[in-house]
Amino acid sequence: MAKFHPELDLLTEHAAGNLPLAQAACVSVHMNYCDQCKRTSGQLQNLGAALFDNLHGEPVGDALLNSVLARLDDAPPLSYASASEWAAGRTPAILQRLMSGDLTDLVWKKITSTLRISYLKTGDPNFEFALYHIKAGGRIPEHTHRGSEMTLVLEGGFSDADGSYHQGDFLLRQPSDVHAPTAVQSEDCICLAVLDAPLKFTGWKYRWMNPFLQLNTG
Ligand SMILES: [Zn+2]
Incomplete structure (x- = not known):
């Protein structure tokens, strides 16, 4: 548990359907x-x-009504399923695969001898949605984030x-959080990571890796 x-x-x-797709997906998998x-x-x-249901209608003046209708016309179309649609059984295929543990056929990018990353496409260009595979006992170099980082452990641990x-x-x-996760010694670790900006490695040894990590297949 x-x-x-x-x-x-x-x-x-999440329940209100307000989270960006990639973050909502991570919470759903949890x-x-x-x-x-x-x-x-x-x-x-x-x-x-x-x-x-308990909201009671209030009479609105024509001016307010027209301005609201004008704004609705300007709203971008919804391009992805909301959390409530997922709850209704329309789970995106990408999540079905993660939830069923079907991680075969993924394309992995080798980052270090113990870390490889598979970038998954969610259709949300503002977030990186990726699987991290850390070999047993392997370490992810110390890093900070330019944005937030959500992590969900799918297999093993760190x-x-x-x-x-x-x-x-x-x-x-x-x-502002700096951390250097290490996989458990007994087994490999697979995590889902959702970043709203690419990782930034802080150790001098790994500075060269940053351009590689910014290669996004999305
Ligand atoms: Zn929980």
């Missing part, structure tokens, strides 16, 4: 491992629906200065 979970505000945004968050999410969705994480555990790192 997962020990590390998304914060309630993140679950709330719920595949976590009944507790799945239950909370269901309650939040029910709460949202109840609040919506640890950093703050704790150790196993299957289903969810972590959200902020740009």
Whole structure:
């Protein structure tokens, strides 16, 4: 059972369908491992629906109505499924594969002797959505982030200065967090990582790697 979970505000945004696709996908995969968050999410969705039902109509003037209608015309079309659509059983194929543990046929990019990365396409150009495969005992070089980093452990486990994480555990790192995760000694670790900006390695030895990591297949 997962020990590390998304914060309630993140679950709330997820239930409301407000998260960007790549981040919503990561939270959804966590719920595949976590009944507790799945239950909370269901309650939040029910709460949202109840609040919506209780909204009473207010008469609006023509000017306000026209300005709202004009804004609707300008809104971009929704290009991806919302969290509620996933809950209704329309899970994107990419998530079905992750959830069923079917990680075969992936294209891996070798970064170091112990780390390889497979970039997955979500259709969301603002986020990098990738699988990290760290060999047993292998280490990801120390790095900071230019944006946030969501990590979800799919197989094996890893640890950093703050704790150790196993299957289903969810972590959200902020740009200021510096960490150097190390895979458990007993088995390889596969994580899903969602970044809203590429990783930036801080150790001088790994500076050269940054351009490689910014190669995005999306
Ligand atoms: Zn959870």
